[in-house]
Amino acid sequence: MADDDPFENMLAQMDRAEEFADVTHGVFERLKHPERTLKVTLPVELDSGDVEVFKGYRCQFDSARGPFKGGVRYHPSVTQEEVEALAGWMTWKTALVDLPFGGAKGGVICEPKDLTDNDLENLTRRYTEGIRRLIGPETDVPAPDMNTNPQTMAWMMDTYSMYEGYSVPKVVTGKPLELGGTPGRIAATGRGVSIVTERLFDYLENDLSEASVAIQGFGNVGSHAARMLDDAGARVVATSDVSGAVYDPDGLDVSTLGAHVDAGGLIEEYTRGDLRVEDRTRWDEGQAISNEELLTLDVDVLIPAAVEGVITNDNADDIRANAIVEAANGPTTVAADEILSERDVQIVPDILANAGGVIVSYLEWVQNSQEFSWPLETVNAELERRIGSAFDETIERYDEGAIPDLRTAAYTLALERTARAHEYRGLFP
């Protein structure tokens, strides 16, 4: 098996759980195949005057437990197999945190950095037109993922609504507040990462305030996780973006770094002392290191919060962290998992660690259904309750003793829940 094929990795993660899950072989086989994947061709006239033909996908993996749910990513490395793997992971994620949703994912092959805002709007509208036959407030509800954001969701919502002839806010989540978004959605994934990291420390009877943390990726997820872990007393010693990584064993000044990045700054500029902010709380530029070096730092917790497939056969032996909390989807390959599991490195799997985003998406969808909005405190309390009980259930399964690692315990629960839904519903016709 190619170590870097995300769909093969997802199937192998399922296979590891099969012997422990109370799921018949027939249903298990059914769960290995997406229900459908739509491929769309998207010609867009760019601001440059050129017409470029983009390719996009929407994979609907499984809907036994409810409407399909999952983000849309814009990235040059998007492939059909990757979108299908991500849609599978959404299915196991929604089942594990017990949301009444199935799993889906969308992707467009593009380099957003090379596109103007106008190009991105046109591409988003064309993509929405392409997949509008599949999506809908009760059928399949997209949300942000890599390189998409509340503005992208606003364009999707508007395009879908124009065809319907009336406003349909509930067709997407992760919307701006003014269009029916919920407070707390932007920070939700990072908040969930921070909550499960704290829970893991409690479980291991370790003190988070004495822990060092390295976070690969300082985008929406990594930066919010960094701020919350910093607030919780942990020492965030390293983080990174595409330009490079920064390391300070005494702990980074997360708030200055956050303000610099919020103002459009790169980590590389930060390590050079080229800051975009005037107000520094406690600035020390730190040491410039590479993204690869960040992964193998001697820290208590490693949080991959960028792309999939970064912890592999090639570097698993060099990982020195005692625990890994997967903020990204699919950052650890199965080959690496086996190596790390043998070394008793605790991994909080992606389908649990990064579920905060889809949990708060669900809360947004519920508020849209109720035509009623909740305050931030209610949203955050409900997020904590839901991700906390999924964490406890996963630990309970793992503590029974037979299952080798937390990912397999989480998969066992998710597969059983999805299989039960299939069994109750039966086959039609």
Ligand code: GLU
């Ligand atoms: N893209 C996020 C994820 O991978 C959120 C999906 C959603 O909110 O539907 O979990």
